[in-house]
Amino acid sequence: MSISTLLENYSEFRHFHPVDDVPHNPYKWAMSIDLDACSGCNACSVACYAENNLPVVGREKYLHGQAMHWMRIERYWDEDGREFPDQGAQFLPMMCQQCEAAPCETVCPVGATNHTPDGINSQIYNRCIGSRYCSANCPYKVRYFNWYDYPTTDNVWPAEMNQQLNPDVTVRGKGVMEKCTFCIQRVTVAKNNAKSEGRLVHDGEVQTACQQACPTSAISFGNLVDPESRVHKQWQVQKVELDKDAQTKDKEEGGSDLRGYRILEELRPYPSVMYLERVRETAI
Amino acid sequence: MKDIREDIAWAQINKDVLKSLENPRRMYWVILFIAIAMVGVAVGCEVYQYTTGLGVANFSNPHVWGLYIATFIFWIGMSHSGTLLSAILHLMHADWRKPIYRFAEAMTTFSLMTAGLFVAVHLGRVWQIYYALPYPNMRQVWPNFQSPLLWDAMAIFTYLSSSILFLYVGMIPDLAICRDNMNPGWRKKLYTALALGWEGTDRQWRNFRVTYLTIACFLIPLAVSVHSIVASDFAMSQQPGWHITSFPPYFVAGALYSGCAAIITLFIILRYVFKFEEYMTMGILKKIVRLTFAIAMVWTYLNLIEYAAVWYGHDQAAKDVLIQKATGPYAPFWWAMNFCGSIVPLIMLFKRFQTHIPMMMAVSILLNLGMWLERWMIVAPTFSHGYYPWTWDHDQWPSLVQWGIVFGSFGWFGLLFMVFCKVFPSVSMYEVKEMVYHRSQATKKLEATGKMAAAGKGAH
Amino acid sequence: MSKRHLLALFTNFDEAEAVVKELRGVSLKGFDANKDMVIKSPIEHPECESLLGEKPVRVQWFTLGGALTGGLLAFSLISASQGNFFAQMKGGKPIVPFPPNFVLTYEMFILGGVYISVLGFLICAGLPARRSPLYSAKVSEDQIGILVQSDEAASGSLKAIFTKHKALEIQEEAGK
Numbered sequence: 001m002s003i004s005t006l007l008e009n010y011s012e013f014r015h016f017h018p019v020d021d022v023p024h025n026p027y028k029w030a031m032s033i034d035l036d037a038c039s040g041c042n043a044c045s046v047a048c049y050a051e052n053n054l055p056v057v058g059r060e061k062y063l064h065g066q067a068m069h070w071m072r073i074e075r076y077w078d079e080d081g082r083e084f085p086d087q088g089a090q091f092l093p094m095m096c097q098q099c100e101a102a103p104c105e106t107v108c109p110v111g112a113t114n115h116t117p118d119g120i121n122s123q124i125y126n127r128c129i130g131s132r133y134c135s136a137n138c139p140y141k142v143r144y145f146n147w148y149d150y151p152t153t154d155n156v157w158p159a160e161m162n163q164q165l166n167p168d169v170t171v172r173g174k175g176v177m178e179k180c181t182f183c184i185q186r187v188t189v190a191k192n193n194a195k196s197e198g199r200l201v202h203d204g205e206v207q208t209a210c211q212q213a214c215p216t217s218a219i220s221f222g223n224l225v226d227p228e229s230r231v232h233k234q235w236q237v238q239k240v241e242l243d244k245d246a247q248t249k250d251k252e253e254g255g256s257d258l259r260g261y262r263i264l265e266e267l268r269p270y271p272s273v274m275y276l277e278r279v280r281e282t283a284i
Numbered sequence: 285m286k287d288i289r290e291d292i293a294w295a296q297i298n299k300d301v302l303k304s305l306e307n308p309r310r311m312y313w314v315i316l317f318i319a320i321a322m323v324g325v326a327v328g329c330e331v332y333q334y335t336t337g338l339g340v341a342n343f344s345n346p347h348v349w350g351l352y353i354a355t356f357i358f359w360i361g362m363s364h365s366g367t368l369l370s371a372i373l374h375l376m377h378a379d380w381r382k383p384i385y386r387f388a389e390a391m392t393t394f395s396l397m398t399a400g401l402f403v404a405v406h407l408g409r410v411w412q413i414y415y416a417l418p419y420p421n422m423r424q425v426w427p428n429f430q431s432p433l434l435w436d437a438m439a440i441f442t443y444l445s446s447s448i449l450f451l452y453v454g455m456i457p458d459l460a461i462c463r464d465n466m467n468p469g470w471r472k473k474l475y476t477a478l479a480l481g482w483e484g485t486d487r488q489w490r491n492f493r494v495t496y497l498t499i500a501c502f503l504i505p506l507a508v509s510v511h512s513i514v515a516s517d518f519a520m521s522q523q524p525g526w527h528i529t530s531f532p533p534y535f536v537a538g539a540l541y542s543g544c545a546a547i548i549t550l551f552i553i554l555r556y557v558f559k560f561e562e563y564m565t566m567g568i569l570k571k572i573v574r575l576t577f578a579i580a581m582v583w584t585y586l587n588l589i590e591y592a593a594v595w596y597g598h599d600q601a602a603k604d605v606l607i608q609k610a611t612g613p614y615a616p617f618w619w620a621m622n623f624c625g626s627i628v629p630l631i632m633l634f635k636r637f638q639t640h641i642p643m644m645m646a647v648s649i650l651l652n653l654g655m656w657l658e659r660w661m662i663v664a665p666t667f668s669h670g671y672y673p674w675t676w677d678h679d680q681w682p683s684l685v686q687w688g689i690v691f692g693s694f695g696w697f698g699l700l701f702m703v704f705c706k707v708f709p710s711v712s713m714y715e716v717k718e719m720v721y722h723r724s725q726a727t728k729k730l731e732a733t734g735k736m737a738a739a740g741k742g743a744h
Numbered sequence: 745m746s747k748r749h750l751l752a753l754f755t756n757f758d759e760a761e762a763v764v765k766e767l768r769g770v771s772l773k774g775f776d777a778n779k780d781m782v783i784k785s786p787i788e789h790p791e792c793e794s795l796l797g798e799k800p801v802r803v804q805w806f807t808l809g810g811a812l813t814g815g816l817l818a819f820s821l822i823s824a825s826q827g828n829f830f831a832q833m834k835g836g837k838p839i840v841p842f843p844p845n846f847v848l849t850y851e852m853f854i855l856g857g858v859y860i861s862v863l864g865f866l867i868c869a870g871l872p873a874r875r876s877p878l879y880s881a882k883v884s885e886d887q888i889g890i891l892v893q894s895d896e897a898a899s900g901s902l903k904a905i906f907t908k909h910k911a912l913e914i915q916e917e918a919g920k
Binding site for chain 3: 489505
């Protein structure tokens with residue numbers, strides 16, 4: 001049986017994604033983040049903690065680098081001799097980039113992380129054995145490991161706070177890897193609703209927690225193959241193509257004035273998150 | 285300096301080696317006790333880590349791998365020189381390997397077992413470790429065959445089981461000797477069962493010879509592939525400082541290097557503990573020391589090539605990792621590694637020191653320290669200076685739990701090895717006899733031709 | 745017709761060789777030098793074995809078979825299982841990627857080769873064996889033993905040959 005499945009689908013099993021492949025259809029979830037709009041308020045990160053049952057590890061573990069913030073706000077500034085150089089730092093919200101050719105997927109020994117048909121990098125907690133190779137190979141270091149058994153640790157969700165845990169999302173025990181899922185629980189509900197009504201998901205029907213909480217609407221999320229979606233339009237306007245490791249617009253003479261770019265695109269993970277460069281001057 | 289006395293009686297060989305199964309020097313028990321204590325430390329650390337979580341080892345987000353993986357590579361590497369001595373030198377008919385290959389082969393087996401433990405210690409959910417095995421199941425769930433870690437599992441399984449078979453097959457004639465000479469008791473029963481009724485008949489020897497040669501031929505490419513695959517864990521990844529084409533040969537050379545150094549250490553220990561001065565002679569020590577020196581220079585060359593390739597390469601991130609190794613928080617260890625790996629072996633050039641036992645003991649331990657540091661310097665610095673700047677300022681120092689388990693692994697290896705040497709003959713009796721026989725035949729022939737030549741001269 | 749066993753021990757390998765040569769030349773009723781003579785030696789001793797005449801070793805055929813089966817099994821099983829469960833993409837690589845499958849095929853090739861060689865060794869060498877009727881612990885020490893099996897009538901002349909070549913010791917099976 002196995003051999004016949006192999007032989008029947010042989011050509012389908014022998015191509016590279018996304019370069020020799022058709023785009024995901026009907027869904028390819030993607031994001032764009034406007035750094036010019038980002039004020040670094042951390043609301044997205046807090047929303048993510050609430051939505052996805054992220055453990056709050058406390059000061060000591062945070063200082064050891066054991067925090068579990070799937071969505072993190074990074075700060076960058078120039079050391080230019082000012083008294084407070086970090087004033088006016090630039091912000092970068094960073095989460096799993098849901099790569100089309102993710103370096104983490106190939107190295108997992110048990111196949112706990114896969115590329116889904118709607119273009120998300122999935123993580124199967126039950127399958128994970130905790131080799132942490134995925135994190136070692138992630139260029140963005142956006143995978144977080146459960147170093148302790150947080151559900152049974154004191155003060156992670158102290159009494160009554162555990163009442164606010166999201167029932168749609170599992171809590172993870174010790175020894176498994178986890179990361180941003182693009183709020184897969186919300187995406188699944190929206191897809192199921194649409195399916196039962198015999199249509200596709202509309203743009204705006206599903207929002208990620210970070211997008212919903214962002215006061216400046218810096219984050220947009222949607223279906224990249226839907227020509228009506230905001231994400232699709234932004235990617236198109238910025239001339240950022242999903243299956244390129246170097247954008248055509250940047251090869252033009254003098255470069256491009258468009259702001260859209262993807263982080264570490266030259267490593268060929270084909271990330272699904274486009275950032276829009278910041279152009280305004282610093283606050284000071 | 286002869287490798288072995290040619291007039292040594294065969295009955296004496298049996299007697300001397302069998303004595304090692306009975307009454308070693310008191311040092312044996314001291315070493316065994318220390319080893320057990322070290323294992324105790326590691327077991328305590330592991331129990332604490334198992335129940336609490338890997339956080340107690342002070343891993344953090346970019347620093348997800350640490351001493352466990354480094355020490356894992358160290359032990360895998362150590363296993364390679366057993367194969368070098370028993371298989372490569374066997375094919376090359378270098379018969380000086382005969383008195384020492386048995387313990388080297390045992391070292392291969394036990395260091396692989398120690399390395400296997402690190403896989404378990406390292407995993408977040410070790411109780412699910414069987415997920416990584418391709419066992420048939422109804423739901424058609426398989427491990428990911430693309431992952432270098434799975435290749436590792438497969439390669440180590442193949443290497444470990446083949447090494448055990450090789451060690452065992454090569455030991456059957458000796459087990460028969462033990463069987464014939466033991467007083468009745470559990471040991472006699474054990475040897476009788478393991479000797480499989482070996483009586484040294486011509487049919488047994490004929491098939492034995494071919495089988496031994498065949499396994500030796502398989503083990504050589506296997507040993508090379510095992511450490512190349514371990515190198516692939518890094519070379520196949522995308523991280524700066526790991527994604528280097530020359531890693532597989534570099535790892536293999538490093539493996540042979542640390543293994544040869546370990547053989548010198550164990551040679552000196554066994555020679556003293558089991559009173560093997562007749563068999564583990566200075567002539568043989570000299571030969572291993574020279575071999576180690578040659579491999580040290582190969583390693584040094586590949587190490588420098590790696591730096592040069594990174595330095596003159598196009599990849600700024602990889603270059604930054606190299607600069608950070610030499611100047612960053614890991615600098616003392618990086619320089620110590622280069623000193624121990626490339627400068628210390630130069631002592632081996634001096635004839636006076638080649639057979640100077642305390643000096644060689646110190647040198648061999650320093651070489652292994654250097655090789656352990658090398659593995660750590662491969663694993664750790666990449667995490668503290670990867671592609672992503674956000675990860676550049678994170679706490680990376682391993683906690684005492686990690687150090688304790690690494691420390692205890694040496695005890696675990698020592699324990700297994702010392703127990704093996706007490707239960708099984710650690711010098712191959714039948715091969716020492718062969719060596720004595722062939723050498724004395726050669727000497728006789730030489731003398732005969734010498735006499736004839738002299739007689740011929742006289743007649744002329 | 746009952747057969748009797750005789751075991752003669754020699755310290756001197758040249759004497760043992762001479763005995764083997766003589767026994768191969770001698771024609772005795774109820775004794776066939778090709779079938780009824782076994783040399784027991786403490787070391788691997790190709791010179792002595794060659795005197796017994798060409799005896800084929802078949803272990804390498806087991807090796808070949810084992811290695812090829814191991815390799816083929818690995819490649820087909822791995823590709824087939826990838827085609828089943830892992831018809832799900834990973835890292836943009838093909839679902840049946842060749843480089844990793846070749847690595848595993850190589851390992852399984854060696855694994856099969858080694859395992860089946862050892863099995864072949866046990867089969868070809870007849871191990872584990874029942875101990876033969878006559879054995880001396882001296883054989884595992886420093887003496888070469890020649891075990892012959894013959895009709896009772898012939899055993900006297902065999903014994904004479906052994907004594908002629910200064911056998912250290914001749915063991916005889918107790919008469920039935």
